[in-house]
Amino acid sequence: MIRASRLLKQGAGAIARPRAIGPVLSAAHKTYSGHRAYSYQQGPDTSEKETIVKLLYNIGSKKEVEQYLRHFSSVESQKFAVIKVGGAVISDDLATLASALTFLNRVGLYPIVVHGAGPQLNKRLEAANIEARYEDGIRITDGPTLAIAREVFASENRKLVEALERLGTRARPITGGVFVADYLNKDKYDRVGRIVRVNREVVESSILAGCLPILTSLAETPDGQILNVNADIAAGELARVLEPLKIVYLNEKNGLYHGTTGKRIETIHLDEEYEDLLKEPWVRYGTKLKLKEIKELLDTLPRSSSVAIISAEHLHKELFTHSGAGTLIMRGHRLFSARDLANIDADRLRALLMECDPTISSGATTAASYWQQLAELKKQGGEYWIYGDEPYQVAAVVTRQKEGQVAVLDKFAASRAAVLGNINDNAWKLIVRDHPRLVWSVPRADDNLSWHFERADGSWAVGDNIVFWYGVEDWKQVSDLIASKSGSAAPKQHPPGVRAYSTMARRNGFAGNGQRRSYSSSSTPLRVGLIGARGYTGRELIKLINGHPRLELAYVSSRELAGQPVAGYTKAPLDHVNLSAQEVGSIAREGRSLVDAWVLALPNNVAAPFVKAIDSAVGSISREEQPIVVDLSADYRFDATGEWVYGLPELHRSTLVTKNTGRIANPGCYATGAQLGIAPLLRYLDADRLPSVFGVSGYSGAGTKASQKNDPMFLKDNLIAYAPVNHIHEREIGHSLTRTGGFPSGNPLQVQFSPHVAPFFQGIHLTIHLPLRMSVSLSDIAEVYREFYQGEKLVHVTEGTPVVRDNAGKHYAVVGGFAVPPHTEGLAGRRAVVNVTLDNLLKGAATQAVQNMNIALGLDEYLGIPLEEPAMSLK
Template sequence: MLSACSTALRAGARRTVRRLPKARALPVAAIRPLRCFSSSAIRNSDLTTRGMIVQTLSSVGSKREVQQYLSLFTSVSSQRFAVIKVGGAILTDYLDELCSSLAFLYTVGLYPVIVHGAGPQLNNLLEQAGIEPQFEEGIRITDAKTLQVARKLFLQENLKLVNKLEEKGVHAQPLTMGMFTAEYLNKDKWGYVGKITGVNKESIESAISNGYLPVLTSMAMTEDGQVLNVNADVAAAELARALEPLKVVYLSEKGGLFDASGQKISAINLDEEYDHLMSQEWVRYGTRLKIKEIKELLDTLPRTTSVAIIHPQDLQKELFTDSGAGTLIRRGSKLLSSRDILDFKDVEKLKDVLLRDREGPDARVTVDKYVEFLKENPFVAYYDGPMNALAIVLPPNKTRSHATLATLTITKSGWLTNVADNVFTALKKEHPKLVWTVKEDDENLAWFFDKADGSIARNGDVMFWYGIENGDEIIQLMADFTRHGRAMLGDSNLESRLHRAANNASQNVSRTGAQPAAAQARGYCTIARRPLMTPAKTLPQTVRGYATSTNPNPPYGKKNASKTQPARVALIGARGYTGQALISLLNSHPNMDLCSVSSRELAGQKLKGYDKREITYENLSPEDVRDMEKRGEIDCWVMALPNGVCKPYVDAIYEARNSSSNHSLIVDLSADYRFDSSWTYGLPELVPRSNIANATQIANPGCYATAAQLGIAPLLEHLGGQPTIFGVSGYSGAGTKPSPKNDVELLTNNLMPYSLTDHIHEREISNQLGHSVAFIPHVAVWFQGIHHTISIPLNKTMTSRDIRQIYQDRYAGEKLVKVVGEAPLVKAISGKHGVEIGGFAVHSSGKRVVVCATIDNLLKGAATQCLQNMNLALGFAEYEGIPVMK
């Protein structure tokens, strides 16, 4: 009914944060496997028990996260923690990574049940024996000779895995025969292939109770003792049906499922997304079969069970962090909606839902009054069947200018099954504009930033909104909130009462208070409590997404400020790639008109790619520019010229300013004025937007420099030395003038370093960050897009999760900066208008992190950033005419 598919599958989508209840730390006595380690095993292990735990805590997430997931995983019987399917390729190529991950699980008291295959190895052995593998409908045909080879191989592979685990101090028990009973799938068609009819749970439980990890092969046996071959995925599924674990894990070399754009799918909620997914053209072959099989499996298991497809080296991150690392697949929950209290079959149950996170003598009275309020006023409620999640939205009225999220209450189970994110998907689908408030110290603040387009903080409260793009509307909304706070959202008496009740609540349940102002949002959350990030040097007036609105006070009384006519733009140097990219952006901008383009090489030719008017290239001299400036013909001059060329044109504009009242805007895309303090450096995500809004001359940052600064800036206070930036650009960065750096034939099968020290961008980055960096640029054979791999020394021990959180907090609300989990790819950013930052790989010492950043050098690295600066300085909405990051 309400699909979350667009959220889960959008390009570069990251795992929406999974939240768990707060959990107390496990006592040392609860770490059961300590009794299982022999002294010799401990001596032979690379890591002591304590060292392994500390290392993992510092490399995959915070101590709090790991404790919370441990609490969840140890809340069920040991054999119900997880079933892990290990493919043959994993045993060949990633055995050490697999065993290290399993050793950690064992050390902290978790006993996954492991079942493995050996398909690739079997193919190799059969080929060596002169037997050609045969398949029918994707199932291996197993004759007597194939079965003989397979049986011997499976025993060898099982022993190899068990021995490797023992080397790492893990007691493992091989369970190679008698674990699965089966009958022939179809003897005439497939030969000795089995259909599993039963699982020997007793042997598995016995192994675990004695402190051993059970390691099973995917071989089954008939009632009369005939061995049969079984697909390992099928064996894992049947094992999961018998044990009903919390997790079913399929280890994969690819590390997950991927969408049509090649981006890893972070999460799939089958109840909401399955039908839509299966209708997509790209969901076919192995991907289609895998999703179908997983749905069939999860339909037979408890709703709390989920499936993860993950690379073995990321197993700990997938299991013990909120962000995960692979593809997480859950059944999820479909949402219902109601617009009348009578739609709720049990009003008392509704009251219990509203009451469950409240305490105090007046809690029941408060909820009763709230329900009476809902009986008499319009609302829309969204909830799942068990009422693990409930959201209530109040529509606009004479006291509320916008639809308001009044209530959001989520239980532990609701967070675990991702209902919270489904709710917000439903809200965005049915409410194009929405406003809500939370406390600025709320643990869920980063989650709300992720859901919002903008926000403003005042007196400990944060008002969020999405879908409101009209500048005047946003300004009024912010002004009302600044003057009236939460009361502006309506019914302040009811609000204050419910607010008092909510403050008395001590149960760990997420909610916004049940009141029209949506004042609270506390609860199940694995995000550390953090203050609202509104550094004065970056976000003036403590407003997140500040420049999503039209500048209320355009500088210098510019003619376009009244919006009675578009801003008139002249482009000097329109021949290059950047000039062409800017022309395309201006062509779709509703409030800018390209009036003049200048290019010596193209003078006299018709401009292509601009539809608003017919334009002929000119060859403007500095004197022509001076005269046009005197006559007030241009509102904004864009200099898209090579380094060292634009000064005569800028001097001509200066000369005209001395004899005219016209103060047009100049944006220079070259490096000529990036070190001139009289010019404003135009990087809105790091430079105060108010500075840019009041500027008349802006130095547009370099492409390499933009991505590098955004990739380093959040960690400035944590730097422990000089960051090193290894940058690789497509050859469009070398411009249109022929040179070795844009010679495709020379670049093919090649990587070309240049200016290995003292590149101008090295100086630019160092100057703007106030900290020296080392920059090593390279050029490659692709056309556009830059990738930075940045090694950053740290002045203290930090975890990957903490660093990623710093970046998410720092860039919350920034529409052109996207923080992702994996290292971003050039092909994913090419043609996009922002920057992607990810990786966050921390060295084992905890004192160095590697961050990756990608940017399209022609767009956010040049033309898009230019338009961003023009919008701010000319009084338009910052992102007007710019397709924002999804």
């Protein structure tokens, strides 16, 4: 692996120029499926900031990132953010914390850190045989306890400051002089303080000197007595004085979680939701206290202030994207809905539409004309609803011609403040509560187009607009809606090129259960041409297509089997043919009228003539009418032209959907399993040690050409290692995960891969060793995988060890058998072991090809794929 330190020496090819003197910055870089620590030399401020801002573009759109940077830079430095850090974060995740804070500083921001040290203090008290005592949840702090607390706070403060300094970030330790306090209740709690004044000058002088202020929560009385103060309370009091845009509470759970559903709560708008939240049966004890404290804090701050509860590793995504990553809490405003213009402030709505609605702001129409349209709609028996918030930062108009019809989201205007405060999300929740079926149209040039994609179940590009729909299942309805919204006719059957898919990028990742909805009510078959049917994968593809409700075989080409009937295909009589590349090109020239999809099940280095023939033939045909091509060989898995998409849906689904080039490189079998095993832990990998993959495949993986690797007699009671270095799957795993993890091309991820063949026919077992940059518990590992693959129908997670024989003949992969070494090892448990099984002919090849075809053809992703629970008992 090329390390970042080496990258710095490569001159013009390096990301940032090295300075003669300058420490190394390790910046956490988060993408859709994970992040990795990189190292950069501290360079000139402007170029370095530009570099890191570009890194931020990988976690959100350029517009989002720049919007938030402007927002955060619009106030004085000390008013950006107060970040409360729990003691457990310092002890367990110091490197990630320091990296996250450094990242913020490198884009010109100065977060103020207030940290606790509760777990460390308890440990020291236990060692000193001092009992930790609490009253009303407050630590009773006597003299001996306070003496140890001072030492512990100073030590933990020093650890964080030194970690920042090692990354080249100037930081100032502030262990006193900021918080002035009186005794909270001396008789009851002893030396515990109630903050009465904050000396903000101490903090501000640190920022003026270019240093991040790192504060402990210890306070002093006016006469100098040290008092203990809870870090949450100290951070809140500091926030009341500084009035920052953000108050951030870092925790390990990455947010607040709903006590009934178990799902992370993305946003809470207190003015709208607080009273109802407190009535929830699961909101009690610490959760209720936390919400009350946050409510009291935000009630005293400007409405622009908000609280984020987030883990250190997701801090960038929470701060710089609309989707966020943790729990965002803000006051917001109460929302309203009205059924008549007479019941709203029409002048304020007019002002918002003139600012944010393209048809009215451009002068194409006027608000008065629009009011008249709504009045006419009502006269003709139709209805309209107007939604908004009290200050009219966001407003929406929903119309319906008559009862029973699908409602139309006719206007949705959101100011910059509404977008930054996620108020548009709250309005959306109110709209879909009242209207479970919606259609709307948005110009392609709309700045917030991604927001609409995230909330739609499907979309269709028509001219300069994109028509979106939500909650509509019947393709006939969708077709009529597209025609009504676009003014042009839409196909009456579900065309293969339409992008019909469910939301792909909700605030916390893929939405729902990961399944795309099928909007097709048509039985029109989609025709597949299969080139290379003699091999085992070709046979499995024939079986799958034979059972697929929408696919049928048009051609099955095999030089050896030409003229023989296609075995196992019962939809219609069909013989094998022997198609040349030129003949395939001639058929492709007719577009999708003859073949909708070509599947190339050929050996490596054989597909190119067929692909070239197809490309030449369809040059004059529109992209929508061109047949798609799925290549099962390795020939296009390393494509750098952008024409081919890598077809591992669980990791690249959004690219498969949105890019939709019609050219898909199906991953290799070993590479599929290895990536599924590694991807959830990408963010935790130690950049200085290589992941290792030990793989064993059944002999069907060696193909049908006779060799020792597929000779059952030779394999009997045997195990053969082959290609111990530089196996093509080794390169594929690293190449693909480099893109998945957002690693720079000059510093790619590499893995060690050792393939073996065993005396069973089909199936793969992988044992994967993953070096981690931190100590992670076994329960944490299992939870990461469960969350990562939640809703994925073709990846099952188990805490037991997957078994090949239970997975052979199945269409899903199983990930499990998690293990971490004991912390007595030299690397303190910084290694995880993961096991993966899958069928090399199915999820490793044929099933995945059908999965990719379904996506490219606009069908339900899992259509025609037998879905079943795994044989083993999953935990």
